[in-house]
Amino acid sequence: VVELHKTYGEPMAQLKTPMELRQHTNGYHKILFMGNSKNVTAIEELNQNIRAQLEIIAQDNSACVTQAIPTMLEYLPEGCSKAHGVKELCKHLGIDPTTQLLALGDAENDAEMLEMASIGVAMGNGCPMAKDSADYVMGITNSEGAAGAAIKKFVPFTNL
Structure with missing residues (x-):
């Protein structure tokens, strides 16, 4: 604990x-x-x-x-999930999660969020439910830098 x-x-x-x-x-x-x-x-x-x-x-x-x-x-x-929280944040920021959201996850509690995002990315060490819910599964794990690699792959930065 x-x-x-x-x-x-x-x-x-x-x-x-x-x-x-x-x-x-x-x-x-x-x-x-x-x-x-x-x-x-x-x-x-x-x-x-x-x-x-x-x-x-x-x-x-x-x-x-x-x-x-x-x-x-x-x-x-009821109504308490990462997906619900992200939807509320997107609403507050004026972001359309179905076209403007990259979500990263590795666990069952990430699955709904990965499904609703315009791009859902599961880590290579993710559970089967997270991987099944994602649009893309990284070939590397959290400890190997999967989140950073996913951001570099899917977020178009001009100054990198």
């Missing part, structure tokens, strides 16, 4: 019991379900058993379940 805070800027976690979670039907930003990255069995259980249960709960509560990294599931309120 601390690693997510330091690496991705996520808010510090508040641990809640299932009973406490039931009381927060409309007042949550997101709920994270995390497995131990050193325990392959725990990750498989998170992705199979727990996800199946969360999907059922999400349907009943107009929510969604997505995944940013293999060891974590995100339970989000």
Whole structure:
């Protein structure tokens, strides 16, 4: 949890019991379900058993379940996604996302954003859903500079 805070800027976690979670039907930003990255069995259980249960709960509560990294599931309120946030930003800036947006991603939670962008680019290390949603898949990974290479490839700079 601390690693997510330091690496991705996520808010510090508040641990809640299932009973406490039931009381927060409309007042949550997101709920994270995390497995131990050193325990392959725990990750498989998170992705199979727990996800199946969360999907059922999400349907009943107009929510969604997505995944940013293999060891974590995100339970989000309806309308809460990267795609929604990017649409709102584009609207504010007067940008048409279907003709003027380059989106980069590597995870399941990027898929909708990659689909809506005029050019959606998945990183070479991206998950299958991100790659399937993208218009273009980079031949290199995040750690090999895929994002920078994608920007150089698709954004026409005159002073480079």
